[in-house]
Structures are given as structure tokens and as C-alpha cells.
Amino acid sequence: MKDKKHIMIIAGEPSGDLHGANLIKELINRNKANGVDDSFANHQSLTITGIGGDLMEDAGMRLFFHIKELSAMGVTEVLKQFKQIKQAFDLFRKKITLEKPDLLILIDYPGFNLKAAEYAKKNKIKVLYYITPKVWAWNSSRLKKIKKYVDHAAIIFPFEQTIFKKAEIPAIYVGNPLLDCYREVKREKELSKSPNNSDLLPPLTIGLLPGSRESEIANLLEIMLQSAIIINNLAKSVINNLNNIRFIVSAASSVNINKFNKILEPYNQVNINTQGDNIFEVVRGDPTEIFRRSDFLIATSGTVTLEAAICGVPMVIIYKTSPFTYFLAKKFVKIPYIGLPNIVANCPIVPELLQNDATPEKIAKHVLSMLNPEKLASTKKRLLMMKRYLGDAGAAERTAKLAIKMLES
Numbered sequence: 001m002k003d004k005k006h007i008m009i010i011a012g013e014p015s016g017d018l019h020g021a022n023l024i025k026e027l028i029n030r031n032k033a034n035g036v037d038d039s040f041a042n043h044q045s046l047t048i049t050g051i052g053g054d055l056m057e058d059a060g061m062r063l064f065f066h067i068k069e070l071s072a073m074g075v076t077e078v079l080k081q082f083k084q085i086k087q088a089f090d091l092f093r094k095k096i097t098l099e100k101p102d103l104l105i106l107i108d109y110p111g112f113n114l115k116a117a118e119y120a121k122k123n124k125i126k127v128l129y130y131i132t133p134k135v136w137a138w139n140s141s142r143l144k145k146i147k148k149y150v151d152h153a154a155i156i157f158p159f160e161q162t163i164f165k166k167a168e169i170p171a172i173y174v175g176n177p178l179l180d181c182y183r184e185v186k187r188e189k190e191l192s193k194s195p196n197n198s199d200l201l202p203p204l205t206i207g208l209l210p211g212s213r214e215s216e217i218a219n220l221l222e223i224m225l226q227s228a229i230i231i232n233n234l235a236k237s238v239i240n241n242l243n244n245i246r247f248i249v250s251a252a253s254s255v256n257i258n259k260f261n262k263i264l265e266p267y268n269q270v271n272i273n274t275q276g277d278n279i280f281e282v283v284r285g286d287p288t289e290i291f292r293r294s295d296f297l298i299a300t301s302g303t304v305t306l307e308a309a310i311c312g313v314p315m316v317i318i319y320k321t322s323p324f325t326y327f328l329a330k331k332f333v334k335i336p337y338i339g340l341p342n343i344v345a346n347c348p349i350v351p352e353l354l355q356n357d358a359t360p361e362k363i364a365k366h367v368l369s370m371l372n373p374e375k376l377a378s379t380k381k382r383l384l385m386m387k388r389y390l391g392d393a394g395a396a397e398r399t400a401k402l403a404i405k406m407l408e409s
Contacts, residue, residue: 005407008101009050009061010092010116012070012109014212014254015303017053019131019177019396020107024048024059026400049095050105051088053254065091068254070112085112092116096123103407106150107131114142117149126406130154130399131177136163137343138333143167152406154399157344158391174398176390178303182288182310183393203244204371206231207294207313208280209287209304212252216300217260219320224249224298225267225280226360231367232279238368246279248293250304253285296371298363301352306340309349310387314379316351316366317341318358326355345386350379 007027011020028046048060053067069084089112096104096119104120106113110133117127129150133142136159146153146169153164153171164171208228210221228247236242251260261282268278283289290297291308297315299305305317317339321329337343339352351366353359370376 004045004047005103006047006049006099006101007103007105007403007407008095008099009048009052009056009105009107010109010113011050011052011056011107012067012112014053014067014252016107016109016131017055017067018181020050020052020061021055021059022177022180022396023105023107023130023399023403024056024061026396027403028060030400030404049099049101051092064095070109088112089115093119096120096125101125103128103403105130105403108133110134110142114145114149118145121149126151128152128154128399128403128406130174131156132160132164132171136160137335138329140334143169152402154395154402156395158389172398172402173391174402175392175395176306177395178307178310179387179390179393180396182291182307203246204235204239204242204296205294206245206247206367207287207290207297207299208247208249209290209297209299209308210250211300211302211304212254214256214259215321216302217255217263220300220318220358221249221260221263223318223320223358223360223363225264227298227363227367228280229267230360230364234364234368235371239371246281248281248283248290250287250290251282251284252287257284295376296367298367301338301340301354303340305350306344309341309344309383310390312380312384312387314350314370314376314383315341316353316363316370318353318363320355320358341383341386344389345382349382349386 009020011017027048049062049064051065051067052061052063057063065088070088103126106117106127106129108131120127127150129146132146132153132155135142147167153169154174155161155164155171156174156176158173161173208224210217210224232245235245249264251257264280268280287304287307291311291313294313297308297313299308299315299317301317301319305315308315319338335343337348337352338354339350341349342352353362353366
């Protein structure tokens with residue numbers, strides 16, 4: 001075995017950047033206690049390169065392409081970024097051919113990463129897929145590609161074990177990586193008062209999560225803001241003894257903040273709360289603060305909804321994309337839900353409003369119907385039960401152990 005090992009990791013989205021960073025830390029910090037030689041635990045004896053974001057770079061990976069050029073979802077959205085995606089893949093092929101890494105680790109991002117796996121196998125490079133494509137939702141034909149081009153899969157949902165076993169793909173359930181990120185998020189407050197309690201409720205806080213992709217911001221941020229205005233105007237007539245209401249808006253670190261603020265500013269300029277402040281407060285970067293402070297969420301469908309569920313925050317899930325992308329999704333998606341909390345629980349724990357149903361009026365109506373302490377407490381209880389179904393934390397550690405075992409074999 002070579003003294004110096006080279007692992008290449010490919011992630012194409014902010015969530016992949018987060019989980020990739022945690023994996024990189026585990027790879028670098030392996031030591032004798034975990035059955036690895038001291039020399040291997042030393043970062044100088046392990047080179048990690050690849051495609052990722054700031055978090056992966058800060059964790060110790062040498063980037064050769066940044067994910068800010070790659071993050072897109074949907075057919076038409078991906079087509080708009082085809083030039084950057086092709087540029088990234090051409091560079092990946094060049095790096096694979098010249099550098100011959102000992103192991104390629106792929107994180108989610110299936111459209112790109114399955115092609116990367118194919119190219120790596122042609123070059124006789126071992127492939128580990130961490131956070132595999134959602135074949136249980138749509139495009140199950142990808143299982144054939146995974147079987148052909150991936151040496152081992154590290155899967156993150158318990159029900160995936162049956163699917164991969166049936167397809168005869170070597171796989172291990174490592175746990176869900178979100179459990180590592182949210183081991184202990186302490187909520188700022190809980191709405192636990194009885195609807196008939198005469199005491200004033202504390203200010204009600206609603207978080208808006210418009211997504212991390214530019215296309216999601218363009219499609220959904222303004223709809224969320226309009227929904228919030230309706231909720232603000234009607235809440236006091238619907239919720240007894242409501243003292244005040246405020247909204248906190250998540251701005252992911254990957255979004256163009258100038259474009260984001262251009263959409264937000266007109267709403268903040270004309271909407272003031274009873275204390276004379278703008279009703280919309282922007283929270284930049286990690287959504288943990290949103291989860292900690294919010295009583296309820298209006299969330300764009302995606303990984304963030306499972307993050308919120310793990311933290312026990314009730315929500316309405318919304319999504320709106322291009323008509324063509326939605327048409328294809330309706331045709332090929334084979335599960336009844338789009339939101340990850342509902343998918344994991346296999347029942348509608350939280351409402352979903354998609355495409356033409358994702359209007360400000362309908363969103364506001366659903367939110368207001370759920371904003372009483374009894375419904376909030378009931379929803380939170382079901383969300384926390386779902387969390388236990390996901391198992392224990394430690395996904396990054398288990399995946400790192402698997403990666404090292406593959407390097408040594």
C-alpha cells in the first residue's frame with residue numbers, strides 16, 4: 001500500500017458540502033483507536049481533492065472546482081448551467097486521468113456523479129457513493145448504473161437497505177448525516193399554552209426557508225413573502241390573544257445576496273410591526289438559528305425540511321418549478337409525497353403545497369389553520385418520533401471507516 005493516499009470527493013450542492021466537510025474531518029482524524037495507523041491519521045499522508053464548497057475546503061480538501069457554479073435542480077434549470085457543469089466534468093476527467101486517486105467518494109448530485117462513477121471505473125478507480133440517488137422516488141433505472149460503477153454504497157435511510165439488497169449492490173446503512181448536524185438544537189421557546197389560556201402568547205415567530213438555489217429563490221421567495229403579509233394581516237383575528245408576529249428569512253450562504261435583497265427590500269419597506277421594526281429579518285448562512293427561534297416554518301421542499309423535522313419544528317412544505325420540470329416529475333415520480341419528513345414517515349405529517357397550489361393565499365390558509373398550540377404540539381411530537389426512526393448519529397464516522405477499509409483492501 002502506498003505511503004501517501006489520495007481520495008477525491010465530489011459534491012455538487014450546499015448540503016453535500018456540509019456532509020462532505022464532516023466526512024473529511026473524520027477521514028483526517030482517524031487514529032489508532034479506530035484501527036488506523038498514526039501515519040494515515042496525519043493529514044500529510046492523506047491528500048483529499050475534489051469538487052465542493054467552502055466548508056469542504058475549510059475541512060482540508062483542495063478544491064479544483066467550486067459548487068457555486070453547479071447547484072441547480074430541474075431539467076430547465078440544469079440546462080441553463082450546462083456550460084459550467086460541462087466545464088467541471090471535463091476538469092474532473094482530466095484530474096482522474098492524471099492523478100489516479102486511490103478512491104473516489106461521491107456525495108449525492110446523481111446526474112453528475114453517476115457519470116463520474118462510470119469514468120472512474122474505466123480508469124480502474126474504486127468508487128464509494130455516500131448519500132446515493134433517491135431511486136425509491138424516481139428513476140429506479142439508476143440502480144443498474146450504481147451496481148455497475150459503484151463498489152460500495154453508504155446509504156442514509158433505513159428503507160434503502162431492502163432496495164439495495166434486492167438489487168445486489170454492496171451497501172451499508174451508516175445513519176442519516178443530518179443527525180450529526182443537529183444533535184442538540186435548543187429551541188428558544190415553545191408554544192405550549194392552551195388555546196383558551198387568557199395569557200398573551202409570546203411573539204409568534206415564523207421562519208421562511210426559500211431554498212439554497214438561485215432558481216428556488218426566483219420561484220419561491222416572493223411567494224413566501226406575500227404569504228407572510230397575508231398571515232400577518234389575519235393572524236390576530238384567527239389566533240386568540242396573539243401579541244405580535246415576526247418573520248425570519250433564511251438566506252443560504254450560496255445565494256446571491258444582492259438578488260435576494262432586491263426581492264425582499266420592497267416588502268420590508270412597507271411592512272412594519274407594532275414595535276416599529278421591519279417584519280422580515282434575514283438570517284444568513286446555516287439555518288440552525290431559524291430552527292431554534294421559529295415556532296413554525298414555510299419551507300421549500302428539500303433536505304432542509306428533514307433538518308427542521310429533526311429539530312421538531314412544524315412546517316408547511318411548498319415547491320414550484322418550471323412547468324416542464326413539474327410535468328416530468330408528475331410523470332416519473334412514483335411516491336405520494338415530495339417532502340422528506342412525509343417520505344420517511346410514509347404518511348402526511350406536514351402539508352405539502354406544490355406548483356399551482358403554492359399560492360400566497362393557500363399557503364397562508366394552511367399556516368393559519370395550524371397555528372394553535374394543540375396542533376403545533378401534536379405535529380412536533382410526530383416529527384420527533386420520525387427522528388428516532390432514522391437511528392443514531394455518526395454517519396460521517398461510519399462512512400470514513402468504510403472509506404479507509406476500501407483503501408486498505
